[in-house]
Structure formats: structure tokens, C-alpha cells
Amino acid sequence: MLTWRKEWIGPFDSTWSIFEKIRLVNSINETDLLSIINPEYKKRQRKYRNINTLIGFNLTELERQGVYLRVTLDSMERLKQIVNIPIYHVSVYHSHLVYCSQCLDNDYHSFLHQFKLINNCPFHLSDLIDKCEKCNKVIYVHNLSNNTPFCCSCGQSLKQSFDDPLWKKWGGEVHIKDDIVLSWLNKVGIMKS
Ligand SMILES: [Zn+2]
Ligand SMILES: [Zn+2]
Numbered sequence: 001m002l003t004w005r006k007e008w009i010g011p012f013d014s015t016w017s018i019f020e021k022i023r024l025v026n027s028i029n030e031t032d033l034l035s036i037i038n039p040e041y042k043k044r045q046r047k048y049r050n051i052n053t054l055i056g057f058n059l060t061e062l063e064r065q066g067v068y069l070r071v072t073l074d075s076m077e078r079l080k081q082i083v084n085i086p087i088y089h090v091s092v093y094h095s096h097l098v099y100c101s102q103c104l105d106n107d108y109h110s111f112l113h114q115f116k117l118i119n120n121c122p123f124h125l126s127d128l129i130d131k132c133e134k135c136n137k138v139i140y141v142h143n144l145s146n147n148t149p150f151c152c153s154c155g156q157s158l159k160q161s162f163d164d165p166l167w168k169k170w171g172g173e174v175h176i177k178d179d180i181v182l183s184w185l186n187k188v189g190i191m192k193s
Contacts, residue, residue, distance in 0.1 A: 002026055002036060002065045010108065010171040012190075013072060015051045016097065016141045017109035020149040021170060022067065030146045037062050051141060052076075052093050052114075076111050078188040083117065092116050096138040097158075098130045104150065104159050107169050112181065114141070122178040132156050 003025050009018055023033055034041045038058045054073065062069060076093070083092050093114045100121035103109060112122050121128055131138055134156035150158050176182050 002067065004066045005167075006066060006068050008167055008170040009068070009072065011174055012075065012110040012112050013171075014109045014111045014114055014141075015054065015069065015072060015076075016114075017107075018067070018069065018072070019051060020109075021107070021167070024149040025167065037065060037067070052091060052095060072111070075190045078190050079111070079115060079184065081188045082184045094130070095140060096130065097141045098128050099158065100124055100126055100128055101158075101160065102126060106172075107159070107166055108172075108174065110174075118178075118181060120178065122176045122181040123174055125177055132158075 002022060004022060008021060019033065023029070026033075028036070038061060040058070054069070059069060080092050093111065094116060098113050099109055100113060100123070102124045103113070103121060108123075110122075112118055113128055119128060120126060132152035132154060135152060135154035137152070137154070139152050139158075147153055147155070148157075152158065176185070
């Protein structure tokens with residue numbers, strides 16, 4: 001069984017950050033995690049590695065392990081309604097990591113950072129970062145990484161500070177400062193948690 005508490009998932013948390021937090025508290029790599037949360041997972045099956053769509057992920061098994069993602073996935077689905085295209089050929093979410101360093105320092109990353117119409121952090125209004133600041137490469141979130149959680153594959157930590165214990169801040173309140181993003185969330189009826 002995974003060590004996990006449902007209150008560690010905060011408002012607007014991204015699936016990537018939820019899985020990185022799970023890896024962190026359980027000290028497990030990608031393969032171990034995928035095997036635990038999906039009994040049918042076989043090594044290197046790529047279809048089981050898309051953490052935007054979670055295609056192939058066994059949500060019932062995840063819930064049995066205490067990880068409830070349905071609110072997160074429902075909110076991500078609702079936000080798509082903002083984009084006025086009837087058929088989605090392209091995902092409205094970046095497949096590479098887009099993040100705010102101030103948020104990550106607070107152990108926080110949101111699917112709002114991944115939404116393609118958002119260029120500034122809705123919580124800090126600062127510019128979003130879409131590359132590793134050390135190796136200058138994009139970090140793909142469609143693969144759960146085998147690295148240390150919250151790190152680029154080059155080894156660079158995406159977080160500047162490591163407070164102990166980390167999970168103290170997880171699931172805490174967040175405040176959206178961007179009025180446009182707030183109006184979108186109201187329009188599509190996304191609840192805070
Ligand atoms: Zn931020
Ligand atoms: Zn890097």
C-alpha cells in the first residue's frame with residue numbers, strides 16, 4: 001500500500017505534482033509506482049505513462065490506495081470548455097512541464113500552469129518557466145520521471161528550498177490573483193477542492 005493522505009492534494013494541483021509527491025513520500029521510482037497503481041502495467045508500456053490523460057491508469061486501484069484524482073481530472077476537463085473549438089485535435093495542456101518557481105518552492109504545481117492559454121502564474125502573476133534552467137531542455141511530463149522527484153533528468157532540482165517536513169504545506173490554501181483565470185473558473189464551475 002502507498003503512504004498517502006487525501007488532504008495532500010490541494011486545489012488545482014496537477015497530476016504531475018501529485019505523482020511526484022507520492023514518489024517522494026514513498027521513496028519509489030516510476031516503474032514501482034506504475035506497478036503499484038496499475039496491476040496490468042508491464043515495463044515500458046508507454047500508454048500507461050500519460051499523466052495528462054491518465055489513459056490506462058486504474059483509477060479504482062488508485063482510490064483503493066487512497067489517491068483520489070477524480071476532482072482534479074474533472075476540473076481539467078471542465079477548463080477545456082474555455083477553448084472554443086468543438087473538436088480537440090491538440091491538447092489544451094502542455095505535454096512538457098510549465099511551472100512557477102515560487103509555487104514549486106512551496107511544493108505546489110497546478111494544472112493551471114499547464115493550460116496553454118495561461119502565460120503567467122495565476123497565483124504570483126510572474127512569468128512561467130518552460131525549460132530546465134540548468135540544461136535548457138524542456139521537461140516532459142507525459143513520462144513519469146525516474147529521477148529524484150521534482151528534478152530534471154539532468155539532475156537539477158526544480159525547487160530552490162527543501163523545508164522539512166515537506167508535506168506540511170501540501171494541500172494548503174492558494175489564492176488566485178489573475179482576474180481572467182478567476183472568471184474562467186467561475187464560468188466552468190470549477191470548485192476549489
Ligand atoms: Zn506561482
Ligand atoms: Zn535539466
